Amino acid sequence: MAIKSPQGFIVDLPRGTQDLGTKDAIALKEILSIIEEVFKRYGFSPIETPSIENTAILNAKAYGEQSKELYILEGGETALRFDLTVPLARYMAMNRDITLPFKRFQTGRVWRKDEPQKMREREFVQADIDIVGSKDIRSDAECIAASAEALASCEITEFTILINSRGVLNTILDSYGIKNETQVKAIRIIDKILKIGFEDTLKQLTSLGIDQANAQKLLDFLSQKGSNEEKLNKLAINVPNTNKEIDELTQLLKALSNYDIKGDVQIDFSLARGLDYYTGFVWEVVAALDGQRAPSIASGGRYDNLIGMYSKNPIPAVGSSIGVSRVFELLRAKTGRKSYAKVFIANIGKENIEYSMQITRKLRAAGIYTDLNVAERGISKQLDHANWLGISHVAIIGSKEKEAGKVNLRDMSAGTEELLDVDALISRLKK
Numbered sequence: 001m002a003i004k005s006p007q008g009f010i011v012d013l014p015r016g017t018q019d020l021g022t023k024d025a026i027a028l029k030e031i032l033s034i035i036e037e038v039f040k041r042y043g044f045s046p047i048e049t050p051s052i053e054n055t056a057i058l059n060a061k062a063y064g065e066q067s068k069e070l071y072i073l074e075g076g077e078t079a080l081r082f083d084l085t086v087p088l089a090r091y092m093a094m095n096r097d098i099t100l101p102f103k104r105f106q107t108g109r110v111w112r113k114d115e116p117q118k119m120r121e122r123e124f125v126q127a128d129i130d131i132v133g134s135k136d137i138r139s140d141a142e143c144i145a146a147s148a149e150a151l152a153s154c155e156i157t158e159f160t161i162l163i164n165s166r167g168v169l170n171t172i173l174d175s176y177g178i179k180n181e182t183q184v185k186a187i188r189i190i191d192k193i194l195k196i197g198f199e200d201t202l203k204q205l206t207s208l209g210i211d212q213a214n215a216q217k218l219l220d221f222l223s224q225k226g227s228n229e230e231k232l233n234k235l236a237i238n239v240p241n242t243n244k245e246i247d248e249l250t251q252l253l254k255a256l257s258n259y260d261i262k263g264d265v266q267i268d269f270s271l272a273r274g275l276d277y278y279t280g281f282v283w284e285v286v287a288a289l290d291g292q293r294a295p296s297i298a299s300g301g302r303y304d305n306l307i308g309m310y311s312k313n314p315i316p317a318v319g320s321s322i323g324v325s326r327v328f329e330l331l332r333a334k335t336g337r338k339s340y341a342k343v344f345i346a347n348i349g350k351e352n353i354e355y356s357m358q359i360t361r362k363l364r365a366a367g368i369y370t371d372l373n374v375a376e377r378g379i380s381k382q383l384d385h386a387n388w389l390g391i392s393h394v395a396i397i398g399s400k401e402k403e404a405g406k407v408n409l410r411d412m413s414a415g416t417e418e419l420l421d422v423d424a425l426i427s428r429l430k431k
Contacts, residue, residue, distance in 0.1 A: 016046065016114070018365075022118035022338040023390075028125070028328050031154055032107055035127045035322060039151040042142060044105040045127050049087040051109065055079045057090050069113045080111040081184035084128040085277075085303070086318055092132055092394050093311035099316070100133025103142075107324065107338065110364060119295050119326050130319030131306065135299040139279050140302060143320040147298045152262040154327055159287040159297065163252065164271035166301070168235065168245040172269060175239045176218040181209050184276060188223065192273035196225070213245055222270035228253060229269045243413025273299065277306040280318070297330065298322045328340060337390040341371035342431055344386035348379050355402045359395065359422060366426045387412055393429065 002012035013019065020028060034238045036046075051112040058070055058079050062215060067084065077237050081087050092098065107127040116122055128233030129146055144161060151159060169190075173183050189204045196204075219408040224234060232246050249267060256265055258405040263285065273282040280302030285295055308314030343363065347356040363370040371391060373382050379396065396408040396417075407425055412415045420428060 011040075012030045013221040014122070015118035018121065024130055024332065026329075026337055026340065027331065028324070031324060031328055031331065032125070032127065032292050033322065034153050035150040036105065036107060037045075037151055038146060039105040039127070039129055042103075042146040044103045044146070047091065047104050047106055048108075049084070051081055051092055053079045053081050053087055053367075057310070058082055058086060067079075071111050071113055082112055083110050084108060084126055084307070084321065087131070088130055088319075089133070089303075089307045089317075090310050092315060092317075094305050096311070096313075099134075101139065101398065102132045103129070104132070105129045119329050121325060124323065127322040127324050129321075130317060132317040132428055134318075135304070135316045137251050137255055137319050140252060141259070143300055143318055144256060147285065147300070147322055148259070148261045148263055150322060151327065152297060154331065156287055156297070156327065156330060157262050159285050161261070161263050161285050162268040162271050163249070163265065163281065163283045164268055164273075165245050165249060165281050165377065166250070166273075166286035167280065168242060168269065169272060170238050171242050171245065172218070172221065175370060176221075177214045178210060178218070181397075186210070187272045190219075190270060193219070193222075193270055211385065219270075221366075224269070228265075228267045231269065232326070235269070248281075254379035271299055277303040279304045283320070283373075295326060296323065297326045315430055320347060338392055339371060339389040341367060341369045341389070341391050343370050343395055344382070344389070344391045344395040345370060345372045345385070346379055346382040346396050347373055348386070348396065350376075350401060352397050352402050356397045359397065359407060362422055363426065363429070366430070368426065368429050381411075383410075395425065 005011050005246045043315070052073060055070070055072060055076055055078055058081070068156055070082055073079055088104065092102070105128060107125065108122055109125055111123050114120060114122060127150070129143055131143060144163075145273070148159075148161060153162075169187065170183060173186060180187050185208055186205060189201060189208075189367035191202045202212070204217060205218070206212045207420075221238065224231060226234070231250065235242055235379065236246055253267075255267065271282060271284060273284070278301040284296040285298035298320060300318070302318040304316040305319055306313060322326050345352055345356050345360050345363075351409060362371050371386075371389070377385075383394060390424055394410045394412060396410060397410075401407050401419070404419070406421050407417050408417050409420050409425060418428075
């Protein structure tokens, strides 16, 4: 809620940004921790790149028309990063001694000067994985499977992985009379079909000079339903010169069958991924929000030419990005904890403060997240505070506990209490 300051200006957030209170910040960090753990399990290693890049890097052909969404800084010389992929390409061009294939992950905030709407902020968090230096389809499968497992580990189990190939899409456009010089613009329009609808997509395609009948047939073909096998069969029958792409899609589906992927994998010929740098397979992961299809929560693809734009030597690469901010929105209702602490140390009487601090020190030294009462208040208010924070246990310390060299441990859920010495307390809290 915006407020007016004593000086007269409005205290408010910039549009398309949000504060996260303690409960939500903990949930976001836990989501990131889960995702990073999966990435590490798949053999990806971290790198870090700056939040700002030289504008010339971000304004390269890689972004195409997307450059208008950049936040330009310092008189135009630098800008906030738009994603984590182009900074990786720049990093690889500057570090040519890296042994390939290189499997990298990075998490961080990115910025886009977009019109804010539900699940589409101007500042948001991404978690990326990439494999640089391999053309093998197993690299694409690794990125897709790792993203899917990370989402499942975050307890998002009902999702669909949509897969297409830019080679397939370009060949389809050729077969419906879409000229090469128009295809990039057509792909950007097709990429918005779920956002703007079938009719508006048709109008925008015809505005490019595409024959309306051809545009109608194209959208009908791209929107077809059926199993993956049925779609590939229709592709082979209706679109010539796609044997190579069909074989590659078949190989990718077979490779993915070797992973325990929780979501459904579907070929979707309408999937375009609007960024210009994609050259091969592209994919998106979609889930439901309030009974409706939500914006994609993960996406990626192969970009074999991007790194070559910043270096003399082209290097093949493929990557996948999880929209952590969108995953957080899907899981937000499940969050409740406002503290990492597993136990809250509550003291009764000033004469017991020192003993309380000694117990706190021992618990923390044992690796137990421990919060300590630091205000003058009665035991009931201390218990209320611990309950508000969502802390599962409270160690109550009064004169009797101090004299016995013990603490009274209360389980906040069960409402039970138990008198324990420090060693037993540590053992209990570590369970």
